[in-house]
Amino acid sequence: xxxxxxxxxxxxxxxxxxxxxxxxxxxxxxxxxxxxxxxxxxxxxxxxxxxxxxxxxxxxxxxxxxxxxxxxxxxxxxxxxxxxxxxxxxxxxxxxxxxxxxxxxxxxxxxxxxxxxxxxxxxxxxxxxxxxxxxxxxxxxxxxxxxxxxxxxxxxxxxxxxxxxxxxxxxxxxxxxxxxxxxxxxxxxxxxxxxxxxxxxxxxxxxxxxxxxxxxxxxxxxxxxxxxxxxxxxxxxxxxxxxxxxxxxxxxxxxxxxxxxxxxxxxxxxxxxxxxxxxxxxxxxxxxxxxxxxxxxxxxxxxxxxxxx
Amino acid sequence: xxxxxxxxxxxxxxxxxxxxxxxxxxxxxxxxxxxxxxxxxxxxxxxxxxxxxxxxxxxxxxxxxxxxxxxxxxxxxxxxxxxxxxxxxxxxxxxxxxxxxxxxxxxxxxxxxxxxxxxxxxxxxxxxxxxxxxxxxxxxxxxxxxxxxxxxxxxxxxxxxxxxxxxxxxxxxxxxxxxxxxxxxxxxxxxxxxxxxxxxxxxxxxxxxxxxxxxxxxxxxxxxxxxxxxxxxxxxxxxxxxxxxxxxxxxxxxxxxxxxxxxxxxxxxxxxxxxxxxxxxxxxxxxxxxxxxxxxxxxxxxxxxxxxxxxxxxxxxxxxxxxxxxxxxxxxxxxxxxxxxxxxxxxxxxxxxxxxxxxxxxxxxxxxxxxxxxxxx
Numbered sequence: 001x002x003x004x005x006x007x008x009x010x011x012x013x014x015x016x017x018x019x020x021x022x023x024x025x026x027x028x029x030x031x032x033x034x035x036x037x038x039x040x041x042x043x044x045x046x047x048x049x050x051x052x053x054x055x056x057x058x059x060x061x062x063x064x065x066x067x068x069x070x071x072x073x074x075x076x077x078x079x080x081x082x083x084x085x086x087x088x089x090x091x092x093x094x095x096x097x098x099x100x101x102x103x104x105x106x107x108x109x110x111x112x113x114x115x116x117x118x119x120x121x122x123x124x125x126x127x128x129x130x131x132x133x134x135x136x137x138x139x140x141x142x143x144x145x146x147x148x149x150x151x152x153x154x155x156x157x158x159x160x161x162x163x164x165x166x167x168x169x170x171x172x173x174x175x176x177x178x179x180x181x182x183x184x185x186x187x188x189x190x191x192x193x194x195x196x197x198x199x200x201x202x203x204x205x206x207x208x209x210x211x212x213x214x215x216x217x218x219x220x221x222x223x224x225x226x227x228x229x230x231x232x233x234x235x236x237x238x239x240x241x242x243x244x245x246x247x248x249x250x251x252x253x254x255x256x257x258x259x260x261x262x263x264x265x266x267x268x269x270x271x272x273x274x275x276x277x278x279x280x281x282x283x284x285x286x287x288x289x290x291x292x293x294x295x296x297x298x299x300x301x302x303x304x305x306x307x308x309x
Numbered sequence: 310x311x312x313x314x315x316x317x318x319x320x321x322x323x324x325x326x327x328x329x330x331x332x333x334x335x336x337x338x339x340x341x342x343x344x345x346x347x348x349x350x351x352x353x354x355x356x357x358x359x360x361x362x363x364x365x366x367x368x369x370x371x372x373x374x375x376x377x378x379x380x381x382x383x384x385x386x387x388x389x390x391x392x393x394x395x396x397x398x399x400x401x402x403x404x405x406x407x408x409x410x411x412x413x414x415x416x417x418x419x420x421x422x423x424x425x426x427x428x429x430x431x432x433x434x435x436x437x438x439x440x441x442x443x444x445x446x447x448x449x450x451x452x453x454x455x456x457x458x459x460x461x462x463x464x465x466x467x468x469x470x471x472x473x474x475x476x477x478x479x480x481x482x483x484x485x486x487x488x489x490x491x492x493x494x495x496x497x498x499x500x501x502x503x504x505x506x507x508x509x510x511x512x513x514x515x516x517x518x519x520x521x522x523x524x525x526x527x528x529x530x531x532x533x534x535x536x537x538x539x540x541x542x543x544x545x546x547x548x549x550x551x552x553x554x555x556x557x558x559x560x561x562x563x564x565x566x567x568x569x570x571x572x573x574x575x576x577x578x579x580x581x582x583x584x585x586x587x588x589x590x591x592x593x594x595x596x597x598x599x600x601x602x603x604x605x606x607x608x609x610x611x612x613x614x615x616x617x618x619x620x621x622x623x624x625x626x627x628x629x630x631x632x633x634x635x636x637x638x639x640x641x642x643x644x645x646x647x648x649x650x651x652x653x654x655x656x657x658x659x660x661x662x663x664x665x666x667x668x669x670x671x672x673x674x675x676x677x678x679x680x681x682x683x684x685x686x
Contacts, residue, residue: 033371034367035364035367035368035370035371037536038363038364038367038533039364039368041364041530041532041533041536042362042364042397042398042433042533043431044532045530045532046431046432046433047432048432070371071371074431074433075431076430076431090427090430093423093427094427097420097423097424097427100403100420101372101400101401101402101403101404102375102401144532144536145535145536145539146532146535151539152535152536152539153539180540183374184480185374185476185479185480186367186370186371186374186479187482188479188480188481188482188483188484189366189367189370189479189484190367191482191484192366192484192527193363193366193367193527193529193533193537194537194540194541196363196527196528196529196534197363197529197533197534197537197538198538198541215483215668216478216481216483216668216669216671216672217671217672217675219482219483220568220672220675220676223482223565223568224568224675224679227565227568274677274681277677278674278677281670281673281674281677282670282674284575284579284666284670284673285666285667285670285671285674287579287663287666288663288664288666288667288670289663289667291582291586291659291660291662291663291666292660292663292664292667295516295656295657295659295660295663296515296517296660298656299515299516299517299653299656300515302506302509302515302649302652302653303506303509303510303513303514303515
């Protein structure tokens with residue numbers, strides 16, 4: 001799942017199995033949790049008027065060759081034409097606070113908004129490399145897409161020194177592949193946000209940029225409706241191919257055959273199985289209702305019986 | 310931050326001609342007449358709605374999933390404006406396990422103060438408006454939640470809210486967030502620390518009237534909306550002749566996980582109902598025992614009093630001075646009536662488990678018929 005327009009990121013081949021992961025090896029991929037991205041966007045919204053970009057620290061875990069960015073926090077910094085300053089004390093305090101809650105997450109690098117990499121970026125990268133030593137620091141550049149002609153997206157970089165003499169302000173940012181990654185269990189939360197976002201961007205409802213979290217059944221209804229719409233679309237396509245109005249795509253046909261073939265043998269829902277499960281489900285539903293009414297009656301009884309005595 | 314976000318909110322809700330002038334001018338100017346009713350220093354406008362930011366949603370999701378048990382909780386930061394409580398940020402609190410209470414509560418207080426100061430420095434909201442709590446299978450009723458909310462209710466503006474996030478529901482494909490606060494009746498009883506039967510009756514308290522729900526809305530700001538739009542937009546894959554599931558790629562693919570037929574959580578849910586019913590029975594047993602004890606003591610006291618009265622009557626008849634009657638209170642220690650809070654909460658828990666079971670059974674039914682219809686059995 002790439003984030004943004006296609007990039008020239010180098011997909012470095014994995015080293016053969018058995019090679020021990022040496023500290024300080026170059027990460028070959030970066031994954032980002034949505035919460036880190038959203039924090040960056042929030043920080044960008046809350047920047048001061050005179051700030052062109054904001055920076056902050058990325059926290060996460062390192063595995064063999066990938067860096068997993070799990071969260072981020074904002075760091076104060078100032079950039080002028082002469083100098084750049086990062087509030088190191090603030091960075092340390094925030095890191096300690098985060099560390100208390102989530103000891104597994106360590107500093108893995110830093111983020112900035114905008115896709116502008118300059119000398120100051122190299123200096124900040126140098127600072128963060130000291131923080132993450134012996135590992136390399138990663139840099140995530142998030143383009144918020146609000147400047148004209150630029151597309152929103154996320155890019156990740158690692159740095160390598162360049163020049164005859166290594167100087168902190170000289171370095172090459174090497175792009176590495178970068179993906180959005182979250183746990184399947186968090187999926188529905190992200191769905192909630194995307195549906196809210198889609199809802200708020202439609203012109204008719206823009207004055208109410210909010211949506212209520214819905215109940216189980218409503219979510220289910222929506223999914224079933226969208227599946228049924230997709231089936232209609234496929235059916236319309238197949239009909240038009242059969243009627244000769246459109247030329248059939250053999251690839252699509254093959255996919256359809258695969259999908260429908262997989263659907264035939266749905267394991268436990270054979271005739272007997274269906275009835276058995278239906279009875280179970282109804283029983284569970286009956287039980288749940290019974291328990292609820294008992295609880296209600298019991299709580300009411302506690303109020304009434306003793307008031308007469 | 311407070312001033313600027315207020316100004317932005319003011320600007321958004323104003324009619325067009327005024328709106329143009331407000332953001333440009335410094336925020337110190339007089340408050341326009343149309344907004345003067347929304348200015349609410351004494352927190353007099355009651356809360357009618359809670360609005361949480363996308364950032365907070367993801368933060369709660371992440372923290373609840375990563376914390377090992379259901380003890381994930383943290384603080385919510387934000388502002389209220391004209392009856393809507395806008396929660397714009399949150400941070401997790403460290404899990405206080407073991408150790409002595411005094412030390413951990415001090416360190417949490419230090420942590421909290423330090424975090425708030427740090428957030429203020431980067432212009433984030435720094436006023437605490439409530440807390441969030443992760444739970445499973447809908448059972449969030451417990452003593453500690455009530456206690457912390459009662460503490461907040463005293464100290465925070467509007468009494469604070471608690472946002473409950475249900476992990477098991479979210480894992481099944483329906484992100485579950487609800488906002489609650491304590492009802493006035495419960496708070497009154499809680500302040501008096503009196504949960505005897507008469508108090509419950511006079512406050513009309515059952516488990517369903519301990520907490521009241523506040524409508525909850527989710528908000529994504531414009532920047533986040535556009536970014537999410539970019540992420541969800543499918544773009545053709547760079548790989549030629551890719552299989553259909555990877556022919557188009559987007560960072561957030563559509564998902565149909567809530568159509569899963571699996572009923573994995575059902576057994577666990579039933580177990581939990583049984584467990585909490587057992588706990589409730591034990592608690593009821595204790596209450597009944599205490600009740601009998603009180604009854605016995607009362608009966609003894611009354612027997613003593615009537616005996617003393619007879620004696621006195623006899624003594625008066627014989628012309629002797631009556632014996633004093635007031636030492637009954639000293640002679641018989643009638644135990645205080647036991648608190649019914651615990652049993653009420655347990656009953657609430659049973660109800661919540663049953664409710665979530667009911668919900669999963671009903672969706673299960675729909676899914677089964679959908680699967681049956683599609684497989685044509």
